[in-house]
Amino acid sequence: MDPARLRRAVEAGWATAAGLGLQVDDASVVHDSDRVALRLAPCEVLARVAPLGHLADSEFEVEVARRLAAVDAPVAELEPRVEPRVHVRDDFAVSLWTYYAPVGPALAPADYAEVFLRHHAALRRLDLEAPHFTARVAAALRQVNDRERSPELSDRDRELVSDTLGGLSSAFGDDRAGDQLLHGEPHPGNVLNTGRGPLFVDLGTCCRGPVEFDLAHAPEEVGEHYPGADHALIHRFRAVNWAMFTAWRWREDDRMPDRGRWRVEGLNRVRAALERCGRG
Template identity: 45%
Template sequence: MEGAEITRALAAASSIATSAGLQVDDTVVLNNSNKLTARLLPADVLARIAPAGEQVAEFEVDLARRLARSGSPVATVDPRVDQPIHCSDGFVITLWTYYPPEDHPIGAAEYADALWRLHLGMRDLVVPAPHFTDRVESALVLVTDPELTPELPDAGRHLLAATLNRLGGSVAARGGEQLLHGEPHPGNLLSTSTGPRFVDFETLLPRAGGIRSCSCAGRRRRALSRFRSPTAAGLSPADVGDDHGMAVGSR
C-alpha cells in the first residue's frame, strides 16, 4: 500500500478496534506488502489490513483457530474481541494477538521443532487449497516465457525449468499427501516468549510425501548448517534434500 491508502487503512483499523472496546491512540506499521500489518497502541493489538478484493481473512482466522486448538505453534486472534474479522472503507481487517519480539534469534533446532509441530497439527486438516502441482505449472509458465520474465538470464531459466519439471514429477510420484505451510520463511515466524509461532497461511498447499514433506529445502539446509549432521537436529538425510529441491519423505 502507498500514501493515502495507508492512511485510510490505519484509520479503518483504529476505528474497528475502538468499536471493539480497545483503546487506540497510536499506530505503528510493522509490515507493508500485499497486506498492511500494524500495531495499535496502547491496546497492543495487531491489525492485519487487506483490500477487500485481496483478502482471505475467514480462511486464515478459521485455520489459525483450528491449529491453536491442536496445540500448533501459531499466532492467535486477539481473545479480547468476539469477532476478529471486520470490513470498513474497502478493507478487511483482522485483529490478532500482538507478541512482543524476543531478543534472541530462533535457532535451527528450535525452528525445526516448531515446523514439525505445525505440520503435525496440519496432518488431519481438510481445507480447500490449490495442489502444489498447480503452483509448479504456474511457475513454469513464467519461467519458460521470456516475454513474461525478460530479466531472467538463460542459465537461470534453464535451471529453474529443469528443477521444476524434475522435482514436480518426483514429488507427485511419491503418493500420500498432507497440507503444508507454503512459505515458512523467517518473515512468517515470530520469536515469542512462548517459543516460535508461525503466521500467514495464505499459501497452504497439499503436498505429496506425508508429514516429513517440506518446501524450501534450501532454507532448511541453511538453517541446519550449524549442526555437524542433520541427525544432530533430529532429522534424517531425506528431510534435507538437495540444494535446489523439496525435501520429501514419509513417516
C-alpha cells in the first residue's frame, strides 16, 4: 500500500482490536502488499487488513478458517477472544487471528508432506463451495492478455505467460473425479513452523482441484514424500503456478514488495518449469 493508505490500515487494525477489548500498545507491519498483516502487542494478535473491496474475500477466508478449526486441521486459528468474523473499520475489512511466533528451521520435505496429508484430509471433510483452480488460471490469463493492465510486459514475455496459462491449463481436461478442496497457495511462506507444529496460513486462496496443484507450490522434494502423487502432473502445475504468479506481478497496480525482482524471477521460473516438463 502507499504510505498514507498503509498508515490508515494500521490505524484500522489497531482501533478494531482495541475496540474489542484487546490491549494494543504497538503495531508492527508483518506483510505489506495488496493487504496488510499486523502484529499487535502485547495482546499477540495478527490483524489482516484489506481494502473494503476485498470484504467478500476476507469473509470467505474467515469461514474457511472457522470450519477447518472445527475438524482440527493444521491451520492458524482466528483470535479466540473475539467473535470470529470480519470487522469493517474506515474503508477496510479487518480480521483478527492468533499470532504465532515462528520457531526452528524450515520444514524438512517429509514433514512438509506429512502436514499436507493432514491438511488435505481435513479439507475433504468440509462441505464448502469454492472456485475451481481453473477459474484462477482464467483470471490470470485475462490480466496478462490485457495490455492496459500489464503495459510493461514485453510481447515475447506476454506470449510466454499467455501460452503457458492457456495451453497447459487446457491440457488438464474436464475430468474432475479426483478433485477436492485445496489450500490453493501452500508455498513455504504460507506454512509456519510454530510451537504447535506446522500450520497453514493465508486460507483465502482455497479452491478445488487435484492435490498436485497444491504440491506444485511446495519445494520439489515434498512431492516425493506424498503417497500416490503424480509427479508429471506436479511439474505441469508448477509451470502454471509460476505463470499465474508472474501474471499478477506484471499488473500495473501490483503492490508486492520488490516487485521488479519478482517479475524477472517469475519469468525465469516459468521457463525452467516448462523445460522440466518437456515444453520449453
